[in-house]
Amino acid sequence: AQSVTQLGSHVSVSEGALVLLRCNYSSSVPPYLFWYVQYPNQGLQLLLKYTTGATLVKGINGFEAEFKKSETSFHLTKPSAHMSDAAEYFCAVSGSGANSKLTFGKGITLSVRP
Amino acid sequence: DGGITQSPKYLFRKEGQNVTLSCEQNLNHDAMYWYRQDPGQGLRLIYYSQIVNDFQKGDIAEGYSVSREKKESFPLTVTSAQKNPTAFYLCASSRIEGANYGYTFGSGTRLTVV
Numbered sequence: 001a002q003s004v005t006q007l008g009s010h011v012s013v014s015e016g017a018l019v020l021l022r023c024n025y026s027s028s029v030p031p032y033l034f035w036y037v038q039y040p041n042q043g044l045q046l047l048l049k050y051t052t053g054a055t056l057v058k059g060i061n062g063f064e065a066e067f068k069k070s071e072t073s074f075h076l077t078k079p080s081a082h083m084s085d086a087a088e089y090f091c092a093v094s095g096s097g098a099n100s101k102l103t104f105g106k107g108i109t110l111s112v113r114p
Numbered sequence: 115d116g117g118i119t120q121s122p123k124y125l126f127r128k129e130g131q132n133v134t135l136s137c138e139q140n141l142n143h144d145a146m147y148w149y150r151q152d153p154g155q156g157l158r159l160i161y162y163s164q165i166v167n168d169f170q171k172g173d174i175a176e177g178y179s180v181s182r183e184k185k186e187s188f189p190l191t192v193t194s195a196q197k198n199p200t201a202f203y204l205c206a207s208s209r210i211e212g213a214n215y216g217y218t219f220g221s222g223t224r225l226t227v228v
Contacts, residue, residue, distance in 0.1 A: 009154060032214045043120075043204055043219035051214035090156070092216075101147075102208075102217055106156035 002027040002093050006105035014113045019063075019078040021108050023091030026072065033074040034092040034102065035065055044090060050074060061085070086112045116141045120205050120220035126228050127192070127199060135190045135223045137205035144210035146188035147217065150174060151202040160203075163188055164210055192225065200227050 003026045013019055025031055032051050036044040048059025055067040061084075065076045074091060091105040118139040127133045137146065148160040159172030163182040177196025182188055188207075192199045202224050206217040 032216075034216050036219075041202075041222065041224065043118075043221045044206075044217075045219070046216055049214070049216055094214075094216075101159075101162070104157045106154070 002029075002031065002095055002103050004091050004093050004103055004105035006091055006108050008108060009106070010109045010111065012111040012113060013081045015083055016080050019076070019081045019085065019110065021076040021089050021091075021110065023065075023074045023076065023105060024072055025074060025091070025093045027093055027095055029095035032094045033065075033067060034094075035059065035063070035074075035076050036090045036092065036104075037061075038088045038090065038107075040087075047076070047089075081110075081112045083112050083114065086110055118205060118207055118218055118220035120203075120223050122223060123221070125223055125225045127225060128228060130194045132191055132193050133225065135192070135203055135205075135225070137188045137190065137220060138186055139188075139207045139218070139220075140186060141207055141218060142185075143207035143218070144185070145208045146182070147206045147208075148172075148178075148180065148188070148190045149204040149206065151204060151222075157204065160190065199225055201225060 005024045034049045035047040038044045048057045050057045050067045058064045063078045088107045090107045092102045094102045121136045145164045147162040149157040158174050161180040163169035179191045205220040208217045209215045
């Protein structure tokens with residue numbers, strides 16, 4: 001079984017400030033981890049993913065995330081927020097075989113203040 | 115370009131009516147999924163299919179039905195038994211082998227009961 005916890009439902013930052021969106025996971029097998037972004041009335045778009053190898057993963061739009069096995073975390077960061085980053089962000093986990101379906105967190109809404 | 119197409123983008127249903135949401139993909143993906151999204155509740159899995167002519171219930175299948183007659187198509191019917199159908203519906207697809215590829219999402223259908 002696997003699960004994802006995204007603490008809090010809303011994060012607000014000022015334009016130019018650091019963005020940090022937290023994600024903790026639980027998985028009985030080595031996990032594959034994903035971050036998706038959703039803009040209003042649109043589908044989800046893949047930001048980045050961790051499968052194997054380097055634990056610091058770089059994605060689109062300047063986002064990156066670090067897989068920390070000891071902390072069971074996969075937090076998403078961006079050094080400087082832009083107004084266009086305002087959206088909902090979902091963390092997801094999958095395993096292999098019978099655990100290959102994605103399990104999503106409840107999502108976090110990011111607001112960016114001018 | 116390959117992708118997933120959901121139609122219509124907006125759909126209105128009268129009480130007691132069945133409506134069908136379309137989902138078509140040209141990615142040659144084996145697996146397809148339907149999710150329901152409500153504010154603050156994240157994504158909830160309705161049905162999924164890993165192969166033609168076979169599908170499984172997700173977490174909230176009551177009041178919904180699906181078919182998978184072709185690899186490319188996975189339509190969702192919202193029946194009159196679904197008492198609270200107003201929501202945003204997302205279709206997704208994935209390669210069946212390798213959980214590390216993640217899902218590709220359509221742009222969604224917003225269903226409103228009038």
